[in-house]
Amino acid sequence: MTVTADVAATISALRREVCALHAELTRYRLVVWTAGNVSARVPGHELLVIKPSGVSYDELTPENMVVCDLDGRVVEGLHAPSSDTEAQAYVYRELPHVGGVVHTHSTYATAWAARGEPVPCVLTMCADEFGGEIPVGPFAVIGDDSIGRGIVDTLRDSRSPAVLMRNHGVFTIGPTPRAAVKAAVMCEDVARTTHISRQLGAPLPIEQEHVDALHDRYQNVYGQRPAGADQGRQP
Numbered sequence: 001m002t003v004t005a006d007v008a009a010t011i012s013a014l015r016r017e018v019c020a021l022h023a024e025l026t027r028y029r030l031v032v033w034t035a036g037n038v039s040a041r042v043p044g045h046e047l048l049v050i051k052p053s054g055v056s057y058d059e060l061t062p063e064n065m066v067v068c069d070l071d072g073r074v075v076e077g078l079h080a081p082s083s084d085t086e087a088q089a090y091v092y093r094e095l096p097h098v099g100g101v102v103h104t105h106s107t108y109a110t111a112w113a114a115r116g117e118p119v120p121c122v123l124t125m126c127a128d129e130f131g132g133e134i135p136v137g138p139f140a141v142i143g144d145d146s147i148g149r150g151i152v153d154t155l156r157d158s159r160s161p162a163v164l165m166r167n168h169g170v171f172t173i174g175p176t177p178r179a180a181v182k183a184a185v186m187c188e189d190v191a192r193t194t195h196i197s198r199q200l201g202a203p204l205p206i207e208q209e210h211v212d213a214l215h216d217r218y219q220n221v222y223g224q225r226p227a228g229a230d231q232g233r234q235p
């Protein structure tokens with residue numbers, strides 16, 4: 001498969017966007033060393049753009065992002081793609097509404113994943129962003145499509161854009177790569193606050209009707225706001 005001129009401009013823009021979004025992972029301290037990654041679907045094409053494998057965050061450039069097909073094969077790029085490419089390609093194949101995928105081992109969320117325990121919905125921001133608890137996916141090893149299958153099986157019928165893959169870390173999805181990054185940031189924040197609350201006592205659950213109302217309101221408000229104005233809350 002070759003990249004034709006009509007998609008070259010789209011890919012060029014996505015290379016810049018995906019590269020820039022990696023700075024959010026370090027800014028919010030969601031990753032260490034070369035772990036973690038962001039990818040984007042190339043809309044209208046069976047392609048994705050993803051971080052190269054083993055390149056430090058300081059050395060990421062739009063040019064060293066890697067373009068792969070949705071079987072994880074490199075189409076354009078000088079580096080090998082992230083070792084999570086197969087898992088993310090599986091997600092794009094199975095969930096057509098997904099435009100971006102993020103993976104981190106962020107500390108608090110991954111601590112919940114290590115116990116195989118979902119993060120309960122005890123904060124309004126959890127209801128807003130995740131529509132309920134943040135679910136746990138199965139234990140899976142790199143090397144086949146079991147990580148991708150675990151992500152898809154857990155998130156397909158969930159309102160949550162985040163899954164805690166057991167003993168591993170966080171995968172988030174979104175309609176755009178930026179939305180998936182936001183979900184990864186929020187996931188860590190919710191996991192951290194809920195953990196701290198637990199140290200002080202038993203967090204109080206939020207009634208289901210309130211969870212539903214918060215989620216509906218937040219998702220609708222979000223959808224009506226102009227692009228780029230997604231940081232923060234309605235008064």
Ligand SMILES: [Zn+2]
Pocket residue numbers: 036103104105168169
């Ligand atoms: Zn990982």
